Amino acid sequence: ASQSSAQSVHDFTVKDAKGNDVDLSIYKGKVLLIVNVASQCGLTDSNYTELTQLYAKYKDQGLEILAFPCNQFGSQEPGSSEEIVEFACTRFKAEYPIFDKVEVNGNNAAPIYKYLKSSKGGLFGDNIKWNFSKFLVDKEGKVVDRYA
Template identity: 85%
Template sequence: MLCSSIRVLIQRNPILTKQLARLPKPTHFDYLPIFSSSSLYHSRPKSDFSCGSSSCFHVVHQEKSRTPRIGSAACSLRSDHTMASQSEKPQSVHDFTVKDARGNDVDLSQYKGKVLLIVNVASQCGLTDSNYTELSKLYGKYKDQGLEILAFPCNQFGGQEPGDNEQIVEFACTRFKAEFPIFDKVDVNGEKTAPIYKFLKSSKGGILGDGIKWNFAKFLVDKDGNVVDRYAPTTSPLSFEKDVKKLLGTA
């Protein structure tokens, strides 16, 4: 049926008849004819898909030449995007902007040349009294020598920081005479982790993994914005005073 249909089609089209007459006769009929009004194309035999023969009009090759190399373009774009992302990756704490307790932007690059102690604080934790007391002492002792303590309230551990920013600041300043800056409440774990804490955790993992384990985890940052040490919530601020002095250059 297929051969008969083709013969009828060819007989009715004198142009195709002439073009077909010029082609070498195949030894077996294993071609898929593709006709147009101006030329005759056919694919190479199934047994010849790997050959380099030039006697056939290869539709596959022609179609390939007309098809844009989408895969290559996509890879190129992806490569460019990856390089851009890597170039924009924060290199230090100074590359971040955070919110203060009033919702204002604070560019941490203003702390270049300072030694930083970054702490996630809470008002109703069993560690609150000891940590706030020692943080205030440490700050009072070394603030004029270049120490800054950055406190980030967090309510992810036992719901022990339930108040709003104003209440948190009033509590710290009234009860513990805290003079160091207290910032906007943040998440330090999970999907909504603040970017600054993603960086801190990736820079210095804990003994049991990168995640913050409880209130008052502490990160010590040098004058260039590099995270150099991390202390557990139960580690008292005054116990690593020598580390602070070393970074300040007063040890």
């Protein structure tokens, strides 16, 4: 879906870390926390630890965390998708999906991120400011909140 025609997050298809298409409509009925992640950020340890704890606590109640690696902030996610997944799963026991690396700002921003930002602008406009910005999406695929 293009950003303009999209009615919800469920209208988008994204790439997983292996380059396969993932139709986000598979998450209908789930609450989503969508996060741009990085492996070499000062916020990495605390955020990945908290995401893993959140997922363990709420996955049985229908929470899914969708992690999108991004290298736009201080080049803190330089690795390949394979390296990123291995890092998150080995070091932080991440059990939630980690997708292919995306851009979240600028003309080449992934369509899903253009939609998220247009749905819930941040304090300083639409642009994502740094790693680990989070969007909370309801079971119908609507963006309900944004956290730094």
